[in-house]
């Protein structure tokens with residue numbers, strides 16, 4: 001998440017929402033006031049709620065890394081696409097390929113494909129290469145500040161484009177079989193929701209970016225996270241060598257990059273083999289770094305988390321909530337959850353619930369002329385399961401929903417849950433307000449810099 005400035009510190013905290021930004025090199029904290037109540041209210045100042053909104057982070061213990069595993073998410077998202085244009089005119093996930101052109105990347109001629117949310121406003125309102133380069137101007141450090149950049153790298157056919165297409169384009173995993181090898185960098189703006197808002201660059205595995213003709217420093221300089229995809233069904237020795245080279249070079253250019261190793265295509269492996277492969281890759285990758293005297297580079301081994309998932313500790317202990325997810329409604333990516341383990345069934349149940357709410361709202365919740373939005377601040381749902389658990393969904397922002405699992409007896413204190421939810425929602429809104437302010441002030445700063453005719457570091461522009 002690209003919140004990079006702390007909230008005003010003058011707030012009187014009862015609970016504290018901590019928000020860090022891993023995609024942004026600055027990694028600052030934002031705090032929001034929240035006054036949770038429980039049967040016994042917590043002592044003032046005690047942190048009841050901690051959000052670690054780390055877009056490049058996620059649950060490390062769950063699931064398997066496979067596009068096939070993401071099938072469900074894709075299917076759900078496809079349905080959500082039906083309504084995503086409606087809520088408040090929000091921009092959707094579906095990106096449309098706009099242009100393909102050669103980009104002089106610091107002198108290197110590198111084919112680049114830009115995909116961008118068609119509904120997203122472009123500075124200057126133009127389209128085509130000129131407008132696009134205004135958005136992704138390599139020489140403009142402000143552009144990389146506004147949208148955190150994630151690089152998807154890895155060997156040929158490791159599954160990079162599939163991950164991107166399945167997660168962000170609602171492509172069915174089976175369709176990825178027909179994906180052609182990428183032969184140019186595909187850059188895409190993912191801006192469907194306030195939380196999922198970054199650029200993702202898919203690098204073709206067949207091109208050697210460390211060839212002297214490429215200015216790889218330019219690529220790594222503004223990067224927040226690098227996801228290196230390894231095909232676990234393939235012999236991964238070559239991939240490990242490439243990973244090592246990539247990580248060491250990237251680190252030299254930008255020590256703030258978060259490195260994620262995504263062990264992909266584990267669907268073809270047995271459970272034991274999955275764990276063994278993950279352990280082996282982790283061990284070898286770290287040994288290679290240690291041999292090179294680079295122990296300080298921290299590689300995170302990920303299997304089974306979708307990109308954009310984040311981690312959060314969300315302690316609603318006093319409300320009796322057993323499990324809570326903060327979902328990006330359109331993509332079904334849970335951007336935060338509490339510290340208890342996540343199992344796939346629970347996640348899928350939440351996805352089903354979101355679908356039910358949206359489907360019913362689309363059918364019965366809109367006015368006769370189709371006006372209104374199927375998801376708004378009134379959106380809420382309660383589903384009682386036959387195992388004495390209650391599923392409770394509530395709107396947090398126009399993009400986010402909180403989905404909780406509550407024991408039936410705890411749900412009798414619904415007023416308390418609602419009060420605490422209200423505090424949580426307020427805190428999230430405060431965080432967004434700060435984000436809006438930051439984005440606004442950056443835009444003003446950017447405009448001023450351009451007006452002055454000076455580059456952001458103060459060097460006068462050479463006007464021809």
Ligand SMILES: Nc1nc2c(ncn2[C@@H]2O[C@H](COP(=O)(O)OP(=O)(O)OP(=O)(O)O)[C@@H](O)[C@H]2O)c(=O)[nH]1
Pocket residue numbers: 065066067068069154155156157158159160161162163173175176177178179180181182183203204205206264265266267268
């Ligand atoms: N078994 C399995 N196959 C997958 C999975 N994800 C992708 N694939 C397949 O892997 C192949 C390569 O996928 P791509 O996404 O094109 O790989 P890439 O890394 O983008 O390849 P380049 O563009 O050449 O760098 C395709 O045939 C996919 O169907 C997965 O989770 N499991």
